[in-house]
Amino acid sequence: MADITAALVAQLREMTNAGMMDCKKALVETKGDLNAAVDLLRKKGIATAAKKASRDTKEGAIAQCVLPGARIGVLAEVNCETDFVAKNETFRAFCDDVARAYATDPNADLESIRAQLVAKTGENVKTSRYQRMEVAGHGMVAAYIHTGAKVGVLVEVGADAEATTQNETFRQLVRDITLQIAAANPLAISRDQIDPAVVEKEREIAREQVKNKPPQVIEKIITGKLDKFYQTVCLLEQGFVKQNSEISVKEHIANISKQLADQAVVRRFVRFQVGEAFA
Numbered sequence: 697m698a699d700i701t702a703a704l705v706a707q708l709r710e711m712t713n714a715g716m717m718d719c720k721k722a723l724v725e726t727k728g729d730l731n732a733a734v735d736l737l738r739k740k741g742i743a744t745a746a747k748k749a750s751r752d753t754k755e756g757a758i759a760q761c762v763l764p765g766a767r768i769g770v771l772a773e774v775n776c777e778t779d780f781v782a783k784n785e786t787f788r789a790f791c792d793d794v795a796r797a798y799a800t801d802p803n804a805d806l807e808s809i810r811a812q813l814v815a816k817t818g819e820n821v822k823t824s825r826y827q828r829m830e831v832a833g834h835g836m837v838a839a840y841i842h843t844g845a846k847v848g849v850l851v852e853v854g855a856d857a858e859a860t861t862q863n864e865t866f867r868q869l870v871r872d873i874t875l876q877i878a879a880a881n882p883l884a885i886s887r888d889q890i891d892p893a894v895v896e897k898e899r900e901i902a903r904e905q906v907k908n909k910p911p912q913v914i915e916k917i918i919t920g921k922l923d924k925f926y927q928t929v930c931l932l933e934q935g936f937v938k939q940n941s942e943i944s945v946k947e948h949i950a951n952i953s954k955q956l957a958d959q960a961v962v963r964r965f966v967r968f969q970v971g972e973a974f975a
Contacts (some may be wrong), residue, residue, distance in 0.1 A: 700724055708733050714742045724899050730790050735897075739904040752972045755782045756824075758790035758848030760839035761799040766861075769800040769837035771817040771850035772826035782970075786816065787839055788845070801863075827966040834858045835963065836867070840874035849874045851965040860958040861967060869952045872938055876945060877967050885962050890929065898925050907931040931962065 700723045708719040708730060714737050726732035757777035762768070774791045781787050790813050797804035805821070813821050827850060829837045835854035842848065853870045860866050876882075884890050902921040906914050927933045927944075935941020937949045943951075953960045 697777050699830075700728055704728065704730070704946050708737075710719075712737050712742070717941065718742050730957065735901065738901050743880070743906050748966065749915060754824075755779050756970050757782055757786075757791045757845035758841055758968045758970060759795040759842055759845070760848055760850060761792070761795035762837055762839050763799050766836040767831040768829070769801055769839050769852075770795045770826055770828045771839060771848050771966055771968055772798060772972070773970060774821065774822050775970070776817065776821050780819075781817050781935060782845075784817065787821070788820070789847050791845070794823050798828055802828055813859075825968070827968075829964065829966075834861055836866075836870055838860050838870045838874050840878055842878050846970045847878055848968050849877045849965065851877060852963045854961045854963050855956075855958050857958050860956050860960070865952060866956055866958075866960060869949065872936075873945070873962060875967075876937055877931065877965055880931075880934050880935050881967060882934060882965075883929040885931045885965070887926050887930055889927075895922070895925075899955060908916070931965070 700720060704723060707714060707718045707721060708714070709716060711730075712719065712734055714722075718737060718740075719733070722736045723730075726736055750814055751840070753839055754775045755778055756773060759772050759774065761770050772791065772795045774787075776787060777781055790809065793809065794806060809911040810821055812824075825973040829852050830839060831848055831852060831854070833854060834857060835852055837850065837852045839851075840849045851870065851874050853866075853873060855861055855866060883894075899918060899922060902918045903914070905921075906917045909917060927935075932944065932949075934945050936943050936945050949960050949962070
């Protein structure tokens with residue numbers, strides 16, 4: 697039997713908000729498989745969280761650079777060993793340099809300045825990932841770094857007319873979308889972009905939760921549960937946080953588009969959180 701440690705039980709509890717004994721039983725039943733234990737607790741209706749807790753497994757910071765004209769932008773994650781270095785001004789300046797360099801040249805060679813920073817801080821420093829966006833057609837990119845530089849967002853929003861991209865109402869919409877993504881952490885823009893395997897897993901969990909219900913209502917309940925899932929993970933279906941979720945993001949974009957007499961479209965986005973790539 698797998699060694700079910702107190703630390704493993706505590707980790708599962710943090711991921712699911714389930715009780716300690718429920719977590720221990722789930723881990724015993726799944727032979728210590730953390731992800732399987734999460735699924736098991738969810739099927740039993742005990743877990744209240746659907747994904748891993750957003751704990752940092754590596755230190756570092758998220759940086760961004762949007763070049764003048766707002767048609768090219770970069771979001772980058774740079775990692776170090778301790779939070780002390782992550783908060784250091786020299787390290788933060790390096791992060792900004794990384795984002796700026798990749799925005800200007802996707803093939804930029806930053807090894808020499810990275811090595812200098814390693815020598816100066818005494819810690820290993822590396823750029824774990826970056827995303828570069830360049831607008832095709834009419835539109836703009838925008839970025840947002842949340843306080844503390846642990847979460848960052850880069851988004852591209854398009855329009856039919858070039859004049860729209862110069863309108864302050866459109867630009868404010870784009871800024872608001874970055875804040876929405878940072879706060880609500882969507883997985884995709886719309887339903888069709890969600891991995892079918894993820895949807896099927898949610899369907900399986902929902903079916904297990906209602907298996908004792910009358911057969912004629914099971915599918916209806918499952919559909920309702922999937923709709924709630926989509927409202928959580930699809931950007932356009934999320935409640936617009938700036939208006940206390942009274943309307944959806946899709947409805948807000950439609951309202952702004954009407955004011956602009958144009959069609960604003962979220963084309964793509966990326967959201968980085970320090971350490972998630974190593975979780």
